[in-house]
Every structure is written in structure tokens, then in C-alpha cells.
Amino acid sequence: MKDLQRTICEKYNSKFYGIDMNLKVGIAIQTLHLKPIHAVRVKPENGTNGWYIHCGEYSDDNDFYKPLCALHLDKYCPEIIKYLALEPEFNVITDREGYEDVWRTE
Incomplete structure (x- = not known):
């Protein structure tokens, strides 16, 4: 998988930042049946790797994201x-049929 991750980083002009898979992501598990998949990475802190993932529409409810290793x-x-x-x-929007949009927020 690291080879594919390196390829993605090269494609989008990102350094290979890596990820500690033992750390947590924020994920809206209740939305995973929806489309598309949205992911954003912020600076890792407090035992997280910085990724927040949801599908469909975003909600600003306090309990929208749950921690997941x-x-x-x-x-x-x-x-x-x-x-x-x-x-x-970096932000990612993808689906389960091959659509992909990746960009950096600055």
C-alpha cells in the first residue's frame, strides 16, 4: 500500500507525510453508506493522525465524527x-466508481 500512497503523493505534489495507523481518524461511520467520500487532513494532534472522513453531506453536530483507529x-x-x-x-473527494478530486487548502 505504501507504494500506491507514494504514487498518490507524487501525483498531487505532496510530500510523503505518512501515517501512523495506530493513531485515530475522525470518521462519521453513520454516513458511510452515502456518496461521495470526503476526507480532509489537518495537523495531527492529541493522538490523531489528522484525517477526518465522512460521506454525503457534512454536519456540524458535535458528535458527527467518532474516533476510529x-x-x-x-x-x-x-x-x-x-x-x-x-x-x-489536503482534501479528497472520491466515490466507489473511480471519481477522484484531490486538492490542497492553503
């Missing part, structure tokens, strides 16, 4: 794993 993403959202080495400030 990144090791479990293969079960809940495997489509996002190839993007996890992107640097903070």
Missing part, C-alpha cells in the same frame, strides 16, 4: 487508504 479503515472505508500519506491541508 486507522487500522480499521480497511473494514469501514478502504477506498480512502491510498490517500492517507498526503500532507495536512
Whole structure:
């Protein structure tokens, strides 16, 4: 998987930032049946790797995102794993049919 992550980083002009899969992502598990998949990486802090993932529409509810150890993403959202080495400030929108939009927020 690291080779694919390196390829994604090169494609989008990101340093290979890497990810500690033992740290947590914020994920809106209740939305995973929706489309598309949205992911944003912020600066890692407080035991997280900086990724926040949801599907469909975003909600600003306080309990929208739940912590999940990144090791479990293969079960809940495997489509996002190839993007996890992107640097903070990267955004991803993808679906399960091949659509992909990746950009940096500055």
C-alpha cells in the first residue's frame, strides 16, 4: 500500500507525510453508506493522525465524527487508504466508481 500512497503523493505534489495507523481518524461511520467520500487532513494532534472522513453531506453536530483507529479503515472505508500519506491541508473527494478530486487548502 505504501507504494500506491507514494504514487498518490507524487501525483498531487505532496510530500510523503505518512501515517501512523495506530493513531485515530475522525470518521462519521453513520454516513458511510452515502456518496461521495470526503476526507480532509489537518495537523495531527492529541493522538490523531489528522484525517477526518465522512460521506454525503457534512454536519456540524458535535458528535458527527467518532474516533476510529486507522487500522480499521480497511473494514469501514478502504477506498480512502491510498490517500492517507498526503500532507495536512489536503482534501479528497472520491466515490466507489473511480471519481477522484484531490486538492490542497492553503
